[in-house]
Amino acid sequence: MVYLHVPFCRSFCTYCSFYSETCSKSRQDTLFSEYAGAVVRETEERSEEIRNNPFRTIYIGGGTPSVLPLDVLSRIVSGIRNAQDGEPLREFTIEVNPEDIVEKGEEYVAGLLSLGVSRISMGIQSFDDGILRWMNRRHDSERAVRAYSIIRRTAQEARKDVDVSIDLIFGLSQLDENTWDRTLTSALALGRDEGFRAPDHISAYQLSIEEGSALEEMAARGDYSEASEDVCARQYSVLCSRLKEAGYGHYEVSNFALPGHEAVHNSAYWTRIPYVGLGPGAHSLTVLQTAEGRREIRSWNTQVLPGRGMEAYTREVEELSPEDVRIERIMLALRTAAGIGESDLRSLAGEGNVDSFLKDGLLERKGNGCLRIPESHFFVSDEIIRELV
Ligand code: SF4
Structure with missing residues (x-):
């Protein structure tokens, strides 16, 4: 099980506190190439750990992995696949931003599929343009619909089956019941006009004020106050009933899937299967069977400080009690x-x-x-x- 962290975004979303650096188009070539070099080196150094991990999945998350050009992704993925001895993957997920998919088009999606991607997870978050602007997302609802259609059309033309998952956010104080209901209707209608199937998987998260996010500052200034628990509970209940009616199984608190389309990598993570996290900021779980018994080690790559080279990250280790x-x-x-x-x-x-x-x-x-x-x-x-x- 390999997780790759891609610590780049084009801009920061209001609610987000994940480790990521903004990358302007003028600096990106140097940054991406330094990043790929560092990840390939880490993959080589940890190839035995990757090879010995019997659970064959790859998950590329971030940040925004879809800011990476195909040649950079391909360089990294072939390193990981070598370390996995090229054995067939049970699942290969990449997170994408709708705006990148629309900008880069079918050629980019076809490139992802030829790298072996079998699951695309797209951060749509909302179909309300006012809310998307407030979130500082780069796309609007029309671009989200187009991105979905590009993915489905490319997969159909390439005769490849790809699972599409979308992320949504509820529990914002400005999200009223009608808007949430319309958001769910739009999510379930994705692809319908062109005869494509609806998303195979939907993840829906309740907004929270995270430490270090822009939202935390807004709340401190009095420019945002949280939605009440009652409002959030009602929106969650609508979410559960709408998705149940549409045939989705509710297999984890925040995750819903059509039968047989549950996320393999994430499900393995919930059962605490060991995983290898590559890239700055990524976490790993290693299990050692020793004469004294089972030992579990959590490790995490340091987050690179702005201004320092990507090769500067190191790994910190802690044994779990x-x-x-x-x-x-x-x-x-x-x-x-x-x-x-x-x-x-x-x-x-x-x-x-x-x-x-x-x-x-x-x-x-x-x-x-x-x-x-x-x-x-x-x-x-x-x-x-x-x-x-
Ligand atoms: S939500 Fe995703 S795209 Fe937005 S800042 Fe966070 S990592 Fe980047």
Whole structure:
């Protein structure tokens, strides 16, 4: 399982606090080539770790991976594929920005598909142009629809099957119920006019004020106040019912998929399969089987400071304590509809705790020996998990 972090964006979105650097078109050639060189070096240094990871997926996220030209992507991907011994991939996802897809067109999408991309995740976020401007997104709703159509048309012409996932955001204080409902209608109508299928996968996140984001400053100045929990809960409930009606399974708190189109890489991450994170700012999880037992190591590449070369990133390492592992296992598993084995949860969270949560309806039995949070309580899953751990 390989994650590649692409730390470049053309501009910063209001709500975002991810590690990324803006790259102007005039500086990009030098930056991208330094970046590719550094990632290829890291891939070579960690080739054994990549080869020994049996779960064959690639996920390119960011930042905005679609700012990278095809030749830069191709250089990086062939390094990763070499380290994976060219074995068939279970999934290869890349995150894209709708504006890049419209600007670069079918040739770019065809190039992605020939690199082996099997899943494209597009950050649409909203179909309301006022909200998109407030978010400081580069695209508008019309460009999002065009980008979707370019991806589907290119895949059809190339006779390649590609899954398309889109991201949406709810819970903004200026998002009223009608606008949210129209956004969901537009999302579900993508591709319909041209006879293409709707998105295979939809991720929907509640807006939060992240430390270091422009939104945090706006809120501090009094220029933004958060939507109430009631409003967010209503929007989440509309989201769940609209997507259920349209045939999507709700397989994780923020993720919905048509049957058989669940994200393989993300699902593996939720079950804590080890992963190798490449590129500045990327995290990795390594599991070592030693004579003393299982050891889990979290490591992360440093984020490159502006003005320093991309080759400057290094890796920091921390061994997870049994308590860290216990909490993480509960947290990740209970955000999914698959849940967690009842005996595992009893040993991780305590018999009494589990019994009382079952009695209060905050956990339910799935019928295959697993327990999960009922979908009707997904909206408050973080609170339930906090209480349980
Ligand atoms: S949301 Fe995506 S495109 Fe926007 S600043 Fe963050 S990483 Fe960049």
